Amino acid sequence: MLQDSVGEVTTKYHALSVPLSLECGVSLSGVKIAYECYGRADGKNVILVCHPLTGDAHAAGFHKGDAKPGWWDGIIGPGKALDTNRYCVIAANVLGGCKGSTGPSSIDPATGKPYGTTFPVITIRDMVHAEHQLLEDLGISELYAVIGGSMGGMQAMQWSVEFPAFVRRVVCIAAAGYTTPMHIAFGAVGRAAIMSDPEWNGGEYPAERKPTHGLSLARMMAHITYLSDESMRTKFGRRLQKLDTFGYGFETEFSVESYLQHQGETFVERFDPNSYLYITRAVDYYDLTKNGSLTDGLAGTEAKFLIISVSSDWLYPPYLSQEIMLALTTNGREARYAEIVSPHGHDGFLLEHAQLNYIVGQFLTPMIVEDLMTNNPPSIQETASIREAAELMIGHEINHLPVVLEDGVLSGIVTSWDIAKSVAGDFKSLAEIMTKDVITIQRSDSLRLAASLMEKHAISALPVVDDSNRVLGMLTSETLSLTEVLQ
Numbered sequence: 001m002l003q004d005s006v007g008e009v010t011t012k013y014h015a016l017s018v019p020l021s022l023e024c025g026v027s028l029s030g031v032k033i034a035y036e037c038y039g040r041a042d043g044k045n046v047i048l049v050c051h052p053l054t055g056d057a058h059a060a061g062f063h064k065g066d067a068k069p070g071w072w073d074g075i076i077g078p079g080k081a082l083d084t085n086r087y088c089v090i091a092a093n094v095l096g097g098c099k100g101s102t103g104p105s106s107i108d109p110a111t112g113k114p115y116g117t118t119f120p121v122i123t124i125r126d127m128v129h130a131e132h133q134l135l136e137d138l139g140i141s142e143l144y145a146v147i148g149g150s151m152g153g154m155q156a157m158q159w160s161v162e163f164p165a166f167v168r169r170v171v172c173i174a175a176a177g178y179t180t181p182m183h184i185a186f187g188a189v190g191r192a193a194i195m196s197d198p199e200w201n202g203g204e205y206p207a208e209r210k211p212t213h214g215l216s217l218a219r220m221m222a223h224i225t226y227l228s229d230e231s232m233r234t235k236f237g238r239r240l241q242k243l244d245t246f247g248y249g250f251e252t253e254f255s256v257e258s259y260l261q262h263q264g265e266t267f268v269e270r271f272d273p274n275s276y277l278y279i280t281r282a283v284d285y286y287d288l289t290k291n292g293s294l295t296d297g298l299a300g301t302e303a304k305f306l307i308i309s310v311s312s313d314w315l316y317p318p319y320l321s322q323e324i325m326l327a328l329t330t331n332g333r334e335a336r337y338a339e340i341v342s343p344h345g346h347d348g349f350l351l352e353h354a355q356l357n358y359i360v361g362q363f364l365t366p367m368i369v370e371d372l373m374t375n376n377p378p379s380i381q382e383t384a385s386i387r388e389a390a391e392l393m394i395g396h397e398i399n400h401l402p403v404v405l406e407d408g409v410l411s412g413i414v415t416s417w418d419i420a421k422s423v424a425g426d427f428k429s430l431a432e433i434m435t436k437d438v439i440t441i442q443r444s445d446s447l448r449l450a451a452s453l454m455e456k457h458a459i460s461a462l463p464v465v466d467d468s469n470r471v472l473g474m475l476t477s478e479t480l481s482l483t484e485v486l487q
C-alpha cells in the first residue's frame with residue numbers, strides 16, 4: 001500500500017449559518033468551526049474525522065513550516081485507510097474547543113470579553129450538531145463514513161443516533177456507548193485540579209495568567225489513563241531520570257515522573273483550561289442508552305458499523321466495545337468488531353497505524369475481485385486436444401483452464417478433474433469434457449459474491465470476464481482463503 005502525505009494543508013474557519021440549539025436549552029449564535037479538508041468531494045465520498053479530547057482540526061498533512069504532521073496522519077492520505085485519492089476527509093475542531101472553534105476562550109459578542117464560564121455547558125450531541133451544520137453549510141448531504149477514537153468515537157456513535165440517514169458508515173475506536181463512572185471520576189479530578197488553582201479565578205483569567213499549574217496536573221493525571229502497565233514498564237521501568245541513586249527528597253527523580261511533568265508543561269502551551277473543563281464535562285454527559293438499554297438507544301441507527309478496541313486499553317476496555325456490538329447486532333445492524341493488539345493502552349488508537357490501516361481500510365474500501373485475480377491467465381481454444389490442455393495445466397501448475405473462442409470470448413472451462421474423467425471415460429475432444437455453463441464473475445464484483453458463488457456451485461475457481469464475456473483473469477478459492485477475506 002502506497003503510504004503518502006496529503007502535503008501542506010491549512011485550517012479553514014466557517015461561521016455556522018444558523019444558531020445552535022444546545023441540549024442545555026441555550027441557543028448559541030455566531031458559532032465558528034475550524035476545519036481541514038483533504039481530497040476532493042464528489043457528493044458521496046466525504047469522511048468526517050472526529051478528534052479525541054484534546055485534538056484539533058489538523059488531522060493530517062503539514063502546516064507551513066511544521067516538521068510534525070497532523071495527529072492522525074498515519075491513516076489519512078493517498079493509499080492509506082482514509083484514502084484521499086478516493087475520499088474527501090474533513091476534520092473539525094469540536095464546539096467548546098480552543099483550536100479555532102467557538103469555545104469558552106472565544107469572545108462573547110454580547111460583552112466583548114471571553115465567555116469563560118458564561119459559555120453554555122455543551123454535550124457530545126451538541127458537538128455533533130455543530131459538525132452536522134458545518135457539513136450542511138458546505139453543501140454536504142451525506143457522509144460516506146464518520147470515524148473517531150476515544151471522544152471522537154463517542155461523536156461517531158452519537159452521529160449514528162442523531163442523524164441516522166446522513167451517515168452510512170461509523171467507525172468507533174476505543175470508546176463506549178456511555179461514559180463510565182471511572183472516566184467521570186478521572187474527569188472530576190482533572191477539573192478539581194484546574195478549579196483549585198487560584199489563577200483559575202472562577203474561569204476569568206487573562207491569556208498571560210492562565211491556571212497552568214492546575215491544567216498541567218489535570219493533564220499529568222489524564223495521561224496516565226492513556227498508557228498501560230506494560231507500556232510504562234517498557235518505556236520507563238524504574239529508571240531514575242538524572243540521579244544514579246535516590247535523592248531522598250521530593251524532587252522529580254523517576255523517568256516516569258519527569259515524563260509526566262513534561263507532558264503537563266507542554267500541554268498548557270496548547271490548551272485552554274476552561275475548554276478542558278467544558279469538554280471533559282461533555283464527555284461525562286455522553287450516554288446513548290435509553291431506559292438503561294444501549295440496545296434501545298441504538299435502535300434507530302441505520303449505518304454499518306466497525307467497532308474497534310485496543311487490547312491493553314484500561315480506560316475503555318474491549319468489553320465496552322463488545323457491549324456496543326451486542327446492542328447493534330441485537331438491533332439487526334451490520335456491525336464488525338476488531339481488537340487492535342497493542343501494549344500502548346488507550347493511546348493505541350493513535351499509534352497502531354499498521355493495524356488501523358488494515359482494519360479500517362478493509363471496512364471503508366473492501367477488496368474486490370480485481371485486487372486478487374490473476375491477470376491474463378493461460379487459456380485454450382476449443383479445437384485443441386485434451387493432451388494440449390493437460391500439458392498447459394501441468395506447465396502452469398493450474399487446475400482450471402478457461403476454454404475460449406478465437407476472439408477470447410469464454411466458451412467453457414476444463415479442470416484437472418475433467419482431464420481425469422476423459423481418461424476414465426475415453427473421451428477424445430475438449431468439447432466433450434469441458435463444462436459449457438461457466439460460472440463467471442466481473443472484476444468490480446465483491447469478494448463476498450465470489451466466495452458465495454464458489455460455495456454454492458462447489459467450485460474452486462471463477463473466470464473473471466468483461467461485459468463481452470472475454471476472459472480477463474482467474475480467481476481461485478486458494479487466493480481467497482489466503483487473504484482471509486470475510487467481508
Ligand code: SAM
Nearest residue numbers: 413414415417435437438439458459460461462
Ligand atoms: N474441484 C472442482 C473445482 O476445483 O472446481 C469442483 C468439483 S466439480 C465435480 C468439477 C466440475 O466443475 C468440473 O466439471 C469443472 O469443469 C466444473 N467447474 C469448475 N469451475 C467451474 C466454473 N467456474 N463454472 C462452471 N463449472 C466449473
